[in-house]
Amino acid sequence: MAICIQRFTIEHPFLLSDNRHYPFYIWKDIFRRHWTIRYVIIPLYIYTAAAINRCLCKDTTALWRLALALCTSAVLVPSPLIEFRYFTVPYFFVRLHISSRSTTRAVLFEALWFSAINAATIWVFINRPFAWPSEPGQLQRFMW
Known part of the structure; x- marks a missing residue:
């Protein structure tokens, strides 16, 4: 994960050009504060992925979880911008497949x-x- 962050983090000019959106402030006030911030939150990324996987393991197959991860990655990885709208469809799929026993x-x-x-x-x-x-x-x- 650290290698991915180091080699593939792109700071797109549009990300820091419009102060009317949450991603502007998240990037400016958190990720740009110090270069180590990107690496310090790796455990949060791992915990989040494990928590989502744990919630989905109850009611979905391994193939479905792999397909969701690949499709989500195909949308998010090549995008140089951070926009919450890119996360809405994967979020809805996860939310719909979380056990109804919540x-x-x-x-x-x-x-x-x-x-x-x-x-x-x-x-x-x-x-x-x-x-x-x-x-x-x-x-x-x-x-x-």
Whole structure:
């Protein structure tokens, strides 16, 4: 994983050119802070992959999980941009195939988590417009 990060991390100019999106701030404030950050979070990547695999092992075949991993990689790896929309289809496939025995508490936490993110985004969109120096007088708004 460290070799993949070292050799294949691309910082696309569009990623850092538009401060109206979450990926701009994630990249600028987290990944660009220090070069080691990219490597420090490798355990988080591994844990996340293992957790998804563990959730899917209950109700899916190994072939289905491999196909999901390959298809998701085929979409994400060649893309030089980080956009949350690229993760929505794989997320829906994972969510649909997670065991229906999920606890009510986990589903409630997920709903609250997504509601909080959406509420914060809507609040910033409505209450925090800003102007770019290159376009004075034209208000810009933060977008998902």
